[in-house]
Amino acid sequence: MKRVLIVGSGGIGRRHLKGYSLTGRAQLAIVEPDAGRRDEAKALFGITETYSDIGEADLKSFDLAVICAPANFHVALMRRCAEVGLNFLVEKPLSVTMDEVDETLALVHSKNLVARVGYVRRVADEVVTLRQQILDGKIGTLRLAYLNSSQEFPKYRPDFQRTYYARPEMGGGAILDAASHLFDMLIWLMGKPTEVSCLYDRLVLEGTNTEDTCLVSIRFQSGAMANVTINQFQKPNIARFEFIGTKGNLMLEHSTLKFTDDDSGKWQDERDFMQGLVPTEAHQARFRMQADAMLDAIEGKPCWLATLDDARDNLRVALAAKQSWLEKRIVSL
Numbered sequence: 001m002k003r004v005l006i007v008g009s010g011g012i013g014r015r016h017l018k019g020y021s022l023t024g025r026a027q028l029a030i031v032e033p034d035a036g037r038r039d040e041a042k043a044l045f046g047i048t049e050t051y052s053d054i055g056e057a058d059l060k061s062f063d064l065a066v067i068c069a070p071a072n073f074h075v076a077l078m079r080r081c082a083e084v085g086l087n088f089l090v091e092k093p094l095s096v097t098m099d100e101v102d103e104t105l106a107l108v109h110s111k112n113l114v115a116r117v118g119y120v121r122r123v124a125d126e127v128v129t130l131r132q133q134i135l136d137g138k139i140g141t142l143r144l145a146y147l148n149s150s151q152e153f154p155k156y157r158p159d160f161q162r163t164y165y166a167r168p169e170m171g172g173g174a175i176l177d178a179a180s181h182l183f184d185m186l187i188w189l190m191g192k193p194t195e196v197s198c199l200y201d202r203l204v205l206e207g208t209n210t211e212d213t214c215l216v217s218i219r220f221q222s223g224a225m226a227n228v229t230i231n232q233f234q235k236p237n238i239a240r241f242e243f244i245g246t247k248g249n250l251m252l253e254h255s256t257l258k259f260t261d262d263d264s265g266k267w268q269d270e271r272d273f274m275q276g277l278v279p280t281e282a283h284q285a286r287f288r289m290q291a292d293a294m295l296d297a298i299e300g301k302p303c304w305l306a307t308l309d310d311a312r313d314n315l316r317v318a319l320a321a322k323q324s325w326l327e328k329r330i331v332s333l
């Protein structure tokens with residue numbers, strides 16, 4: 001059994017608590033400043049070891065920390081872990097500014113820690129298969145991607161006006177909160193981003209200071225390009241990601257992956273990776289898979305979860321997107 005400290009037991013902290021519980025490989029403790037949430041987590045997950053501040057926990061007694069506080073706290077919490085040599089998974093995004101990011105990453109690297117970032121789509125079967133098909137050359141050379149993820153966010157997160165989402169300085173909004181997942185997919189599939197341009201605004205949602213819509217264009221070192229479109233108010237729930245290569249296209253629509261290499265209008269090799277599964281359960285299952293991947297990684301096995309350097313590139317894309325619109329220019333990274 002590994003000793004795992006979940007730092008922050010809010011929405012995502014609970015998913016991790018459940019995910020690590022289901023591995024059967026973790027003895028769990030939590031840090032949660034909010035007494036009500038702490039008690040809820042104790043009751044829901046039978047946890048007996050709890051702290052209200054990370055400073056109270058004997059970090060050296062743990063094998064892994066899972067940092068689930070809002071993103072403006074991530075750098076300070078990663079630093080606490082690195083200082084005592086504690087491996088960690090930090091939730092996305094890496095931070096909300098570049099302040100102290102490079103110094104913290106250098107400290108983590110100097111200690112040879114296992115440190116990864118919680119871009120959970122990297123364990124989803126449909127994304128892993130998509131990546132493998134691209135690597136196998138199914139669509140020739142990947143040159144272009146169009147990603148649209150748009151849905152009525154308040155329906156899925158009714159408390160959105162009271163969480164970090166409402167506040168840009170805590171990592172809220174369409175770019176840092178939602179598009180960040182898609183930036184990770186692009187970085188994993190297309191490599192290093194070099195240029196970014198963007199339009200964004202709060203077009204509909206009330207009671208936040210954050211953008212609910214963004215149109216981001218990214219150029220990569222390979223010369224390939226991508227467009228990321230998000231709105232968080234439309235009624236239909238769209239997640240449509242198209243990857244266009246020199247020999248064909250791959251399309252991932254929610255969990256359905258399909259391929260075409262002609263103009264017949266018909267898709268081939270269509271497969272729904274969630275067929276027969278309940279979507280909410282399948283999503284929770286990814287947190288167990290991610291937990292197993294982290295526990296494997298600290299046992300020295302290979303790990304394909306996002307690295308801190310991937311997440312640094314990702315944060316730079318997000319910040320460049322905001323800068324692009326504010327300064328009305330294309331930003332080079």
Ligand SMILES: NC(=O)c1ccc[n+]([C@@H]2O[C@H](COP(=O)([O-])OP(=O)(O)OC[C@H]3O[C@@H](n4cnc5c(N)ncnc54)[C@H](O)[C@@H]3O)[C@@H](O)[C@H]2O)c1
Pocket residue numbers: 007008009010011012013031032033034037053054068069070071073091092093118119120163164171177
């Ligand atoms: N991977 C995903 O799919 C996904 C989904 C949702 C959120 N997230 C990320 O997870 C993080 C948290 O989001 P959430 O939805 O759980 O937010 P939340 O507001 O529901 O929960 C955050 C919790 O952290 C606690 N907290 C605040 N400061 C803390 C500190 N210094 N130490 C320990 N705990 C502290 C809060 O009391 C709260 O309970 C964000 O970075 C967010 O972007 C990831």
